[in-house]
Amino acid sequence: MTGPLSIFDRPNAYIGKSVPRPDAARLLVGRGQFVDDQQLPRMVHAAFVRSPHAHARIVSIDGAQAATMQGVVAVYDGSDMADHCEPWVGTLTHMQGLRSPPQYPLALDVVRWQGEPVAMVVATSRALAEDACGLIDVDYELLPEACNVEAALDRDAAVIHPEFGNNLAWERIVDSGDVDAAFARNDVTIVERTFRFNRHTGVTLEPRSSVVDFNPADETMTYWYAGQAPHMMQAILSKHLGLAEENIRLIANDVGGSFGIKIHTYGDDIATAVAARILARPVKFIADRNESFLTDIHARDHRIHGRMAVARDGEIAALEIDDLTGIGPYSMYPRTSAIECNQVLNLTGAPYAIQNYRARGQVVFQNKNLMSQYRAVGHPVAMAVAEGLLEDAALAIGLGSVDIRKRNLIRDDAYPVTSAAGMKFDDLSHCRTLDKLLDIMGHDVLREEHAKLRSSGIHRGIGIASIVEVTNPSPLFYGVGGASIAAQDGATVRLDAAGAIHVSASITEQGQGTNTIIAQIAADMFGVEIDRVKVTTGDTAHVPYGGGTWASRGAGIGGEAVLQAATALRGQVLEVAGTILQCAPDRLDILSGSIVDVKTAAQRMTLRELGRIVYFRGNELPPDVKPELIATRHYRVTDFPFVFTNGAMAAEVELDPETGFVKLLGFWVVEDCGRVINPQLVDEQIRGGVVQGIGGAFYEECIYSSNGQLLNASMADYLVPMAAEMPDIVVAHVETPTKTSVLGAKGAGEAGTGGAPAALLNAVNDALRAFDTSISEMPMTPERLLKALGVV
């Protein structure tokens, strides 16, 4: 590079601009390619018989009548599947002590949650397959259930896996500094509270979907996949179905939302692959909405007791939490169900300089659907606990909400910092984001307004939260524990004969705009207009090996791989151009699709002309010049286990104390995700994330009966955020690029979901303060609020 400008100031500058998504045009005209849109010759359809009980022994399964029905191709039970599929175990070696028994595609002998698949029918249509499911007679012998998290470890609790002796799956303790001494100080005030975060789920609008074909002639399997990690799924299918990994092709075209839901291993999806292999024809399985509620992983389900000691000046002297979380009867494969608890322990209080921190996490089995990673894993729990306790502490010592935060936030010039829980932080900006937040929301004016309104019987509240978000994970997240989950990602950039470039990348698109930012970075770094960039993702036959898009890693890790590959190709092309033009490559540049003089920007030749010479008229080149118009680079985070994003959020609510209804009046976010590649896409990630956080805070709950029956497994009964109740959300940024990459991008996909519940909890409790009561349970439903108010 020449001159004082950075590489981000080149003329084809797309990084930092709100470029509209090229692939959105297709989706807008109904030309998406979702898995359920696949229609293949000889394709058959799967439906499942599912357990109606939370815990029962399977006495017998009679599928004879179903098997004779016209249109039915096959009927399978658990042992049929077990003959063709090795079971999986949802543990990782670095989650020391975590245990979970082998799990099969369909239940063997015992069912352990309502909705667990028991038998499978494959038929010529989904409707016929469901008809045949109705003809399968399963005889169950009921077993005692252990559903309630808080009773699952009791001595008289039913033990779900007798070989383990009790229902404890995992336990971890963090003890840093001298917590007991800090709590014993005579100058501290202690606040404590028990929080409950009930179960909710992802409710991707496109349900889990699989179409799998198997060709016995060459032992190849093709899996049209609605998920986030194609190479991970390739490895899983290979391992458990006994197929060569290279013979399995995963194709993820358009994915109708995932949010973590579709990154796990589900028995019905694996059974679909097994059936395709046995039948040697394409099998389609699309979960219906009832199946989605019963079997898509649920999230949260934590009960946390927290204590905080604060000195008179507001200093947090110590923080202690005790987390108990229920994960269903198995730890989810392959990422485990202990990660959420682990994140809660790692992240509670993370924005603040806390020396003395103790945390215990207990992860227990229960007879409910499996719980595992969903958007912002652990974050909404960790943030709400710390922010809730901080608000209690401020009130107890008579300090303002803002003042107590400013007293304890890690200073922007203090980095690098290692937290009491061992997290390594760098390039964060808690103080600047909070200041900016207070500014854009007009904090002081709002507070004054609320005080006036309160005297006229209008109860409004403001809640503030400072947050961190785990992004750009290194191999220390999963790979170190033995999972076949790549932490590195790759990108290949190729110049074609017409002067366009083709990028294939291992990160994946589920609507975030992955393909768009790949094109922006490649166009920018290489030197072409963005409409000359073609992007391929999601197909294991055509992309480099990599992890995919999850844990807010797509832009930060995959984007850096694209930057490196496009930069490398640029160098290679300039070498060839130097040969053709007989000048030193460093006197040339690529701008808007042409080779130009680096100083004058005068055009020397077009890329099309260069392509024509290299591809068609190689005789014009010296024999020793062997042009490579393709470059591949891979990138992984090496300096840190994770690259953290930070932010500050605020909510304004109005509470109706007679009905318990809460109206959302405003929501503000200031986010520092490092270099912003596409401001519009980042802002929309944050807004969408905040709204999912609002869902968990006010509406969404998987309500179970005491014997493990999910009572609201339909969209009519399970409430999700709809347009009428949602506020407009103001988003602003502080940009502190991460030093771990040239691109400097950190993740932004989960901050909204991770932070919004904390701000909302504090806002509701601010409104409740006039009534001398508070709430500590989510979702904050009208019923729970009326109970807190003593109305019911």
Add this chain to the structure above:
Amino acid sequence: MTAIEEINLTVNGERSTHRVPVRMNLVDFLRNELGLTGSHVGCEHGVCGACTVEVNGACVRGCLMLAVQADGLEVTTIEGLTASGRAGALQAAFHRRNSLQCGFCTPGMLASALEYCERGGAADRAAIREHIAGNYCRCTGYQSIVDAIYEVIAAEEAQ
């Protein structure tokens, strides 16, 4: 197993005759029999709005209507709204404003938005929010969708 009926209907301007199981719902018919995969199936119980299509000019849930009930009627899907250009201004505004992420709700959302615009809906954010409150979007948080619809109506009013 299930009764079959013959139906005659017009879909996106094309008339045709089909023999369909009476229990088949309209959206399954459109997707699986006609290959019109732009309409999506999200909940199959009339809540999410992903299968919203136009039948004789009114928005209906394709999962709550049987294909046989469409006998003699005119059905318009996202493919038809695109071909006729009726949804063009909204599609352009959705694209500019990034009013979609995964795109699964989008065809149904556009049908509902178009109904609002064509019926003379006002450039009023609260009213727009109220109108699209039957269409579930998990990705966007709705604000960008409201922005796009508002922008289309405001532009028309300015002309």
